[in-house]
Amino acid sequence: MGTIIRKRPKLSNPVLVACWPGIGNIGIMAVDLLRRMLGAEELGEIEPWDFFYPKKVLIRDGELQDLEFPENKFYFKKTGKRDLLFFIGEEQPSDSGASYAEGTKAYKMANLVLDVAQKFGCRRIYTSGAAVAPIHHTTLSRVWVVPNSESLLEEIKDYENTVLMSEVEGRDGQGNITGLNGLLLGVAKKRGLEAICVMGEIPIYVHGFPIPYPKGSKAVLEVLTAALGVVIPMDEIDGLIRQSDTEIESVYEKLPAEIKEQLDKLKYIVYSKPPKPITEEDKKKILQELDKLFRKDTGRD
């Protein structure tokens, strides 16, 4: 169980941006796009065998040629200011085979990632994920930001379009971040490293479905690029947002009027003072309707 590092670049005061897939692929889409747009170079990887079940077998002429495992790669980018290290995991490791990281494997992977980060001199880590929120898909996603130390709160408050857990209605500063995007914050804290998780909002009625939500990813990208002091073109993510808007809208249009009426209330929700919140019963009904609708759509494939 180890890491393979293929290059030894000298990095100046680097920051690690790490991400694994999660709800709506919000974090991974943002971080991977940032890596690609910055042209980060491959640095190395974590050996996958002990963490993952293989994802693909390749057989040619009856002979097993190769078995592919989910990739877990490190990348780096020299920026001239604060250099960047990226870690992108294709899957979250789990002892029980669950979608989100848990158990000893997750803890081992978090430690391996931080071992490499520290080897290259990182003292600051960003992770990214999704925040399931009572928002409408036509509204702007905000970014929930969670640091692993009180000393980072002041800095975070300067990030645009962000909220702290204490500013999210009904949360009272409490919550949890599932999977490795959260666990890494804790392991970094244990090692005395600064870490911040940025989570793009995804509408509550979209999060359970197997479609990405690029609007949340763009919100994350805006926060990350500002925090890291880099600029990237947003054309690609804007294109994905247009495509996703069309897809979600086509599903939305098929919803019964009664459900749409309930969901439309979300357009007017403002944090801490929603005018007339959706009740738990409403929420259950909406999710059931959406589930039916999505299942119908899937069945046609």
Added chain:
Amino acid sequence: MGENKYFKLHTRQKYDTSSLIVVWNQDVGKLGPRVSAYLAKELKARVLGEISPEGFFSLSGVTVENDVAQFPESRFYGGQNKNLVIFKSDIPRSDWYGFIKLLLYVAEKTFKVKQILTIGGMVLPGAHTSPRTILSIVNSASIKRALSSLDVVHDMDYETRDDQRPTFSSYLIWAAKNRNIPGTCLWAPIPFYLMTLEDPQACKKILELLNGYLGLRISYARIDDEVTEQNLKIARIRREFPELDGYISKLESNQGLTAEEGEKLVKELDVLLRSSHQA
């Protein structure tokens, strides 16, 4: 290798060279377990050793299947023929690579395994009366050559679909390849309407192949009886239930069934065959 925390050896018998047949309890039409049970009886095999479930399976309770509590098993069996070892196991639920490493280590060090043959069933969208050909996936050219004279399909191209994962057998022979152990996965087609039941015909096909390839000299008498018995039962059901006969006839003439027809055939045949087993 002697005993350790993860492996217990129950024999003092020494092995010089052997072939390892691997079957998984979670198999289409219970093919692997059926083949191993048949071989074990024919070869008068007994338990040679076992891998502990700890670390590879959830031990937070037991699962219940067909009213009976189950517990994961991972056992090596062998008989008088010291050139053959059978490994019958549940597919591990976690630490798959650790399990495979341990299995290969025990196979090499304890049983001096020189080749691995995994057995599995694959779903056939056709009728039980259609010809069955075993499909072979190999991990090296040497074992492909060795199998070339047998009645197997050995030139398939395949890539796992995005919504699927490789089989555990493929994973095993990939890891075996990295240790230079020749290996093959032998897949026997099982009609989709028998996959929840048993398919003695597929079992016989595999037994014939193993007999020819490994020179086991086993008798087919018991499996022949089972094949005859099941064919008679299905023939009787076809006579008594014209709708089901119509579905099977469509499959026999290479026509597809609708999802509804297929589902009905699976469900009703399952009930009828099970009740005739009990009768």
